[in-house]
Amino acid sequence: MVPKPRTQRPPRTHSSELKGTAYEIFIGILSVMSIVNLVLVLVFTGYEALQLVLALMNGLFNVIFLIDFIYRFTTSEARGRYFFRRFGWADLLASVPLPQFNILRVFRLHRVYQLLRALGWREIVRTLIHDRANSTLMSLLMMGILVLQLGSLAILAVEDGAEGANIDTASDAIWYTLVTISTVGYGDQYPVTNAGRLIGVVIIIVGVGIFGTFTGYLANLFLGPSRRSAERHTTQHPPSVPDSAADVTALAGTRDDDHERAQLERLLAQSERLSAELRQLLEERR
Numbered sequence: 459m460v461p462k463p464r465t466q467r468p469p470r471t472h473s474s475e476l477k478g479t480a481y482e483i484f485i486g487i488l489s490v491m492s493i494v495n496l497v498l499v500l501v502f503t504g505y506e507a508l509q510l511v512l513a514l515m516n517g518l519f520n521v522i523f524l525i526d527f528i529y530r531f532t533t534s535e536a537r538g539r540y541f542f543r544r545f546g547w548a549d550l551l552a553s554v555p556l557p558q559f560n561i562l563r564v565f566r567l568h569r570v571y572q573l574l575r576a577l578g579w580r581e582i583v584r585t586l587i588h589d590r591a592n593s594t595l596m597s598l599l600m601m602g603i604l605v606l607q608l609g610s611l612a613i614l615a616v617e618d619g620a621e622g623a624n625i626d627t628a629s630d631a632i633w634y635t636l637v638t639i640s641t642v643g644y645g646d647q648y649p650v651t652n653a654g655r656l657i658g659v660v661i662i663i664v665g666v667g668i669f670g671t672f673t674g675y676l677a678n679l680f681l682g683p684s685r686r687s688a689e690r691h692t693t694q695h696p697p698s699v700p701d702s703a704a705d706v707t708a709l710a711g712t713r714d715d716d717h718e719r720a721q722l723e724r725l726l727a728q729s730e731r732l733s734a735e736l737r738q739l740l741e742e743r744r
Contacts, residue, residue: 477530479577479585480596482570485526487600489567491607492519496560507614510628515607517555523563524553545569591675598672601664602639609635609661616653623650634658639665 476482495512502508527549534540541547548565574582586593614631617623625634625647634647638661649655 476573476577477533478589478592479574479582480589480593482573483582484596484600485523486567486570486574488519488522488603489563489570491603492516492523492560492563493567495519495607496557499557507618507626507628507631508611511607511610511614511631514628514632515603516560518603520553520555523549523566526566527553591678594671594675598668598675602668605639605661605664605668606632606635609639609657612657613649613654613661616651616657617649620651620654623654625649625654635661638662639668641665641669 495516499509499512527546530540530549531537531546534546537546545565545568548562551559552562552566577585610628610631613625613634614628617625617631619626625631630647634649637644637647638658641662649658
């Protein structure tokens with residue numbers, strides 16, 4: 459008797475661990491950025507201002523990763539499995555503001571890669587296109603974080619040491635970038651070099667796009683439910699259509715415009731005349 463060949467089971471995706479395709483991609487990119495920042499901190503040891511910018515961004519990543527750990531732990535169907543077997547403990551330690559634990563973010567990146575790989579690239583693209591609201595929100599957050607870090611590092615690199623520069627510290631660079639992204643523009647910090655002004659133009663353009671899209675997202679978020687409710691009400695209770703001469707007369711009586719009422723009465727008279735002619739033709743056929 460020939461043994462049956464074993465069928466290879468497809469990789470199992472834990473639905474409780476996959477917290478949305480766009481969200482997982484967002485966390486994965488942040489994990490990559492945080493690991494790159496760790497490398498930059500080790501490479502550029504002599505640049506105190508750059509070190510401070512990276513430290514501030516690392517603090518932001520710690521807050522986001524701590525929120526991510528709490529979200530995954532509270533929504534997990536098997537919390538013990540997540541914490542011990544799916545490296546939840548590494549997520550928690552990587553969120554602690556201690557540099558020696560930050561390397562544990564590799565485990566978070568590895569888990570995100572496994573989840574997305576089990577989902578499949580076609581399914582990822584299809585989900586991103588179908589769930590445009592969450593994809594847009596995660597993209598805006600990701601773009602804002604990228605511009606905040608890259609803009610701060612770039613403006614500090616070109617403005618630090620320039621004649622008459624007022625952006626010469628890490629806090630100045632981050633403050634200028636944040637104010638420019640939000641399109642507020644207090645004017646207390648500004649670039650004085652041509653390269654710095656060019657970077658400022660890029661930050662302004664990206665900031666306008668981010669906040670414009672974010673405003674549209676919020677408007678759709680608040681107006682969407684009422685619009686869908688109105689559409690459901692229209693579908694369930696369609697407007698009544700008059701089906702008799704009495705209904706047409708009643709409808710005409712509710713109009714304030716005399717011209718429109720006269721048109722309705724004329725159409726009613728024509729319809730009654732046509733009905734009488736049709737009845738006469740039917741009697742003659744008999």
